[in-house]
Amino acid sequence: MAVIVSELEELQLAVLELKRELNAIIVAHNYQRPEVQDIADFTGDSLELARRCVGTEAEVIVFCGVRFMAETAAILNPFSTVLLSHPDAGCPLADMIDVETLGEWKESYPQASVVAYVNTTAAIKAESDFCCTSANGVEVVNAVPAEEILFIPDWNLGHYVSTKTDKKMILYPGFCYVHDRITAEQVELARQRYPQAKVLVHPECRPEVIDLADAALSTSQMLRYAKQSSDEVFLIGTEEGILHPLRKQNPEREFHIITSDFICADMKKTTLEMVWETMQTRSNVVTIPEETRTRARQSIDRMLEIT
Ligand code: 13P
Numbered sequence: 237m238a239v240i241v242s243e244l245e246e247l248q249l250a251v252l253e254l255k256r257e258l259n260a261i262i263v264a265h266n267y268q269r270p271e272v273q274d275i276a277d278f279t280g281d282s283l284e285l286a287r288r289c290v291g292t293e294a295e296v297i298v299f300c301g302v303r304f305m306a307e308t309a310a311i312l313n314p315f316s317t318v319l320l321s322h323p324d325a326g327c328p329l330a331d332m333i334d335v336e337t338l339g340e341w342k343e344s345y346p347q348a349s350v351v352a353y354v355n356t357t358a359a360i361k362a363e364s365d366f367c368c369t370s371a372n373g374v375e376v377v378n379a380v381p382a383e384e385i386l387f388i389p390d391w392n393l394g395h396y397v398s399t400k401t402d403k404k405m406i407l408y409p410g411f412c413y414v415h416d417r418i419t420a421e422q423v424e425l426a427r428q429r430y431p432q433a434k435v436l437v438h439p440e441c442r443p444e445v446i447d448l449a450d451a452a453l454s455t456s457q458m459l460r461y462a463k464q465s466s467d468e469v470f471l472i473g474t475e476e477g478i479l480h481p482l483r484k485q486n487p488e489r490e491f492h493i494i495t496s497d498f499i500c501a502d503m504k505k506t507t508l509e510m511v512w513e514t515m516q517t518r519s520n521v522v523t524i525p526e527e528t529r530t531r532a533r534q535s536i537d538r539m540l541e542i543t
């Protein structure tokens with residue numbers, strides 16, 4: 237009997253073949269397109285992907301996500317070549333603070349320790365004391381040996397952390413355009429449609445949205461929450477890519493996105509074709525000057541030691 241292989245399957249097989257040739261691993265963020273997540277060795281949130289990349293023996297790490305994430309992999313693995321799945325996949329939030337501006341803020345708050353959300357460039361991490369992710373922001377801030385924290389660059393996450401700590405938090409006014417545009421009214425409307433649903437939102441959402449939710453969680457924390465919960469219906473307040481693993485891991489449950497336009501354009505730049513092309517041409521190599529890399533690594537290592 238003839239086996240019919242679809243174009244998608246052919247492409248998936250070609251990517252897997254290149255993976256063997258390059259001695260590569262493919263990692264993908266939970267926001268990536270379903271077909272990209274499906275060919276990855278590991279999927280996860282920013283914290284999990286950072287952890288997974290530590291000490292890998294793969295010669296090449298193909299990072300399906302956005303630039304700051306691939307930079308984190310490169311910081312942690314100087315002996316692997318890191319390829320970013322699309323040359324222009326950036327994070328507008330990470331680009332909201334530059335080294336000069338951070339320097340001015342540090343001068344204004346000389347007592348404060350700088351805690352940088354992982355959604356920052358390597359150069360910013362190099363100028364920061366600690367790194368954190370959405371999964372461990374509270375834990376990191378509480379563990380920092382300083383009473384004053386300059387939290388950069390996401391002020392919604394910073395505000396959320398400030399509700400869980402006694403420390404004085406100075407918040408830099410950056411935001412993620414994808415999460416910040418969701419309103420409390422939209423959450424209320426979604427709740428009216430699904431009154432029995434548990435509402436899970438990302439801490440990059442505004443405070444009034446988080447106040448209406450049952451939990452504020454990183455993407456992988458949402459996956460764990462749904463798996464352990466006895467609830468059957470969930471309203472999800474983060475980028476729609478997370479619906480793929482949520483539904484795959486919990487086929488008997490219902491997941492609805494709070495608004496249909498919950499889409500990060502940069503995360504969606506990576507297609508399976510792009511992954512293949514990047515690997516085939518070994519392009520989009522992420523390089524970080526060694527001095528920046530070692531200083532940025534310190535802030536990430538301090539986070540990994542805490543969590
Ligand atoms: P996670 O912290 O869940 O990985 O999310 C990263 C991100 O970019 C959120 O917009």
Ligand code: SF4
Nearest residue numbers: 327328329412414500
């Ligand atoms: Fe950056 Fe927001 Fe996209 Fe996350 S969802 S990568 S924070 S722009």
